[in-house]
Each structure stands twice: as C-alpha cells, then as structure tokens.
Amino acid sequence: MRGTRMAMPAGLIALMVAAAWAADSFASRAAFAGTPAASQTGGKPAGELRLAMAGIGTMRAVPWQEAAFGKGYLTMLYDFLVGANADGSLSSANGVAEKWEVSGDGLTWTFWLRRGIKFHNGAELTTEDVQWSLEMVTKPESVAAFATRLRTAIKEIVAVDPYTLVIRTHKPDLWLAQDLSMAAGHEGAILPKHSYEQAGADGFAAKPVGSGPYQWAKGLTGSFIELQAVEKHWAEGVPKYKTVIYRVVPEESTRIAMLQTGEADIVGISRERVSELQTRGFKVFVKERGSVMGCYFHKQW
Numbered sequence: 001m002r003g004t005r006m007a008m009p010a011g012l013i014a015l016m017v018a019a020a021w022a023a024d025s026f027a028s029r030a031a032f033a034g035t036p037a038a039s040q041t042g043g044k045p046a047g048e049l050r051l052a053m054a055g056i057g058t059m060r061a062v063p064w065q066e067a068a069f070g071k072g073y074l075t076m077l078y079d080f081l082v083g084a085n086a087d088g089s090l091s092s093a094n095g096v097a098e099k100w101e102v103s104g105d106g107l108t109w110t111f112w113l114r115r116g117i118k119f120h121n122g123a124e125l126t127t128e129d130v131q132w133s134l135e136m137v138t139k140p141e142s143v144a145a146f147a148t149r150l151r152t153a154i155k156e157i158v159a160v161d162p163y164t165l166v167i168r169t170h171k172p173d174l175w176l177a178q179d180l181s182m183a184a185g186h187e188g189a190i191l192p193k194h195s196y197e198q199a200g201a202d203g204f205a206a207k208p209v210g211s212g213p214y215q216w217a218k219g220l221t222g223s224f225i226e227l228q229a230v231e232k233h234w235a236e237g238v239p240k241y242k243t244v245i246y247r248v249v250p251e252e253s254t255r256i257a258m259l260q261t262g263e264a265d266i267v268g269i270s271r272e273r274v275s276e277l278q279t280r281g282f283k284v285f286v287k288e289r290g291s292v293m294g295c296y297f298h299k300q301w
Contacts, residue, residue: 106172
C-alpha cells in the first residue's frame with residue numbers, strides 16, 4: 001500500500017505490539033466505527049485507546065508543518081479530499097470529495113465536494129478551504145513528505161464554486177487523487193481557512209480545528225497528544241473510543257513496561273523483542289521487508 005510512512009532504514013522490520021485485549025480492536029474497521037461497545041453505552045464513545053511511540057512527528061497539527069511521523073493523529077483530526085478503504089484503495093464514501101474525474105488528456109482533475117460537512121467549530125467545509133489547504137501544503141516552506149512532488153505537478157487550483165474544485169497539472173498525472181487521499185501522505189487533509197487566518201499559525205497549532213471523528217483536546221510538544229471523540233462523524237458514525245492518547249516514550253523498555261502494567265494499549269517495539277513478547281502472549285504486528293511503517297488509522301474508527 002502506498003502511504004504508510006514512518007521513516008525507518010530499508011530492510012529492517014517495523015513492528016507494533018498490542019495488549020491482547022486491544023489488539024483485535026485496533027486491527028478491524030469495527031473498532032472505531034459504530035460497534036457493540038458503542039451501542040452498549042447508548043451510542044456514545046467510551047473508554048480510552050493509549051499509544052506509546054518512540055516519536056510522533058513534530059506534534060504541530062498543521063500538515064505543512066508536520067513530518068510523516070505525525071500522520072497517525074492527523075488522520076483522526078482532519079478529513080481528506082479523497083477517501084480511502086482499509087486496504088488502501090480509494091473510496092468516494094469517506095472523503096470530502098463525493099466523486100472526481102480526470103480529463104481525457106490527463107491534465108485536469110475535477111472534484112465535487114460533499115455538501116454539509118462541518119468543521120468542529122460549526123463552519124461548513126467548502127472548496128475555499130480545500131484550495132487554500134492544498135496551496136499551503138505545497139508552498140516551498142512546507143515540510144510535508146509529498147510537498148515537492150505535488151508542487152511540481154500542480155499548475156493551478158481553482159474553486160469553481162463552493163462544491164466544485166478543479167486542479168490542473170503541468171503534465172498528465174494519474175496519481176493525483178491517490179496523493180491527495182488518506183491512503184498516501186497527509187497532504188490531502190483539509191483545514192478551515194478562516195479559522196487558521198484568524199488564530200494565526202501559532203494560535204491554530206495550539207488548538208487546531210478539523211472535521212474528523214476526533215477533535216483536539218490538549219497536547220504538549222515532545223510529550224503527548226490527547227484527542228476527544230465527536231458524538232458522531234458524518235462518514236464514520238460513532239467513534240468507539242471517547243479518548244485517544246498518543247505518548248512519546250523514547251525508551252523501548254519503558255514502552256514495554258507500560259504495556260505490561262496496562263498504562264498503554266499499543267506500543268512500538270524493535271524486532272529484537274518480538275519473540276519475547278509473543279511468548280508472553282502479546283499480539284505483534286509485523287511488516288517485513290518494508291522500508292516504512294506507521295500507526296495510521298485508515299478510517300478504521
């Protein structure tokens with residue numbers, strides 16, 4: 001699958017280990033959408049999901065200021081222009097664009113936006129936000145992983161009306177929809193233009209606003225990020241967990257201890273500890289021969 005990016009030396013094995021009671025939940029789409037657990041609490045999110053990782057990016061929740069390591073929490077906060085299924089294929093069901101098409105010469109992409117999507121502050125998401133978000137993420141100062149590629153490919157972005165967006169490219173680009181989807185990087189995340197401009201770069205980064213199934217609660221750079229579920233997301237329904245907490249824990253032995261004591265549900269580990277943890281009964285998720293891997297929820301809430 002394209003797009004699962006947590007930088008690691010090529011040829012190594014990237015791993016995550018989860019406590020047995022949480023592993024199945026993490027692995028399936030039902031874990032984060034409307035589930036028996038949610039219905040048992042009156043259709044409301046409940047409980048916590050706690051992740052301990054060696055690092056989760058710059059922890060600045062602005063796509064053009066966040067590294068690939070931060071994609072996991074960004075997918076919780078924001079909706080993406082193009083949706084994606086759990087297997088990485090594109091979907092018209094859970095992205096901002098309800099449909100899209102490319103011209104016969106491959107130079108013009110047209111995206112039709114879904115009406116009625118609201119940001120967490122109540123403002124409606126329109127092509128003005130999409131155009132601005134894509135222009136910001138492709139600026140020369142952007143640190144987003146695909147920024148250079150997109151900046152080179154895109155000639156012009158035009159908001160035809162509030163729900164119709166046209167992107168023209170310098171040459172035929174059959175990967176554009178993929179690159180602006182959640183299956184790829186985080187460049188396709190849509191932010192509210194007016195909220196960002198009113199708050200300023202630092203103000204918005206301190207309290208970001210998105211339209212995803214989780215909203216920002218609080219965070220401390222280099223330490224943790226805490227997200228709170230919305231009551232119901234327009235595409236994904238009722239999130240299972242009320243709270244999702246990412247913690248930065250550089251020391252591997254500490255992360256494993258947190259898993260053993262119940263302080264964390266999912267942790268990142270090295271390949272040297274796989275056999276040991278499997279013997280103890282923990283479920284280990286392994287990506288062999290992959291150059292990159294990350295803990296990214298591909299709309300699996």
